[in-house]
Amino acid sequence: MNDSELFELWVYLSESPLLHLTLTLLAYQVARSLHRLSGGHPLANPVAIAVGLLIALLLMTDTDYATYFEGAQFVHFLLGPATVALAIPLYGQLSKLRAIWLPVMGAVTVGVCTAALSAIAIAKLLGGSVISQLSLAPKSATAPVAMGVSDAIGGLPSLTAVLVVTTGIIGAVTGGWICDRLGIRDTSVRGIAIGVASHGIGTARAFQISPEMGAFAGLGMALSAGMTALLVPLLVKLLGIVA
C-alpha cells in the first residue's frame, strides 16, 4: 500500500461513522483498563481519560466535532434508554425510598438551589461573562435538561453540555472524599448527594461502588433534573440576570 492509497483509505474511513464509533469504544476500553490498573481510584475517571484521548486524536488528525459526532451519536443515543433503565435499580430500593421520600425531596430542593446559586455567584465574583453565568446555572442537572434550561434562560446549550460533563467528572472524583470528610456513611445519603450534584457521571461512579448506591444516585439525578427545570429559570429571574 503506497501513500496515496493510504490517504484514500483514510478519507473513506474518516467519512464513515464506523471509524469514530469504533474509536469512542476503544478510548472507553483503554480508559477502563487504566481505571482498573489504578485500583478503581476516583481520580482515574473513565470519562475524563476517554475524552482526553479522543480530543488529542481529533486535534492530531484535524477532525472537526461534527464529523466525530456522526459516529459517536450512536453511543450518545443510548443515554435515553439508559435513563429509562434507572427505574430498575430504583424499583429494587423502593421500600427504603418509601420511608425517606420527604427528607429526600427537601435535600434535593436545597441541593439544586445551591448548585445554581453557587455557580452563578462564583463566576460573577471572578468576572465571568453573563452568558457563562447563565450557561453554568443548570450544570448539575442531566445533560438534556441542563441544555434545555440553558437555552430557555439565554445561555449557550453546547457550552452547558461541556460544563455538565465536567461537573459530573468533578462530582464523581470528589464525592466519596467529601462524604468521608463529613462523616456520612449511609449509602442512600451518599448516593443521592452524588446524583443531585453530578447527575449521570456521578451515578456511573456510584454504580462502580455498589448497585444500591447507584440506585439512589439515579434517584437523586432524576429528582434534581425535575427540580432544576422548575427552579433554575425562576431563580435566574429573581436574580434579574439577563443575557
Add this chain to the structure above:
Amino acid sequence: MINTLLLLLVFELVGEVLVRVTDLPLPGPVVGMFALLGTLMLRGRSWPELDAAATTLLSHLSLLFIPAGVGVILHFQRLGAEWLPLLTALVLGTVVTLAITAWSLSRLLQVQARHQRSKLRAGWVVTGEGQS
C-alpha cells in the same frame, strides 16, 4: 435482549410523547423512567431479562457521556478566555453542592427519625421504618 431494548425504547417514547402532550418541563427519558417505575410497582415484580440487561447497560453508563464530553473542543476559545471563573465555579460549586446536599439530607433524616420516635412514645401507629 431485543425484548428488553424494545421495552426501554417504548418507555422512552411514551416519555417523549407525554412531555410533548403535557408541556412538562422534563426530558422524555426521565418521564419514561418514572413511567417504567410506575409499571413495575403496579406489576409487583420486574422481568429477570430486564434486570440483567439494565445492569449491563448501567455498568457502562460512563461510556455514554463520552461523545458530549468531547464537545469541549468546540469551546476552547471561551474556556481559554474565562478559564478562571468557569473552572472555579465548576470545582467549588460542585464540591459545595455535594457537601450541602449530603449534610442537609442526613440532618433531615435525623429530624424525621426523632419525629417518628416521639410519635411512637406517644403511642401512635407508625407506618414506615425510622432512619437514623
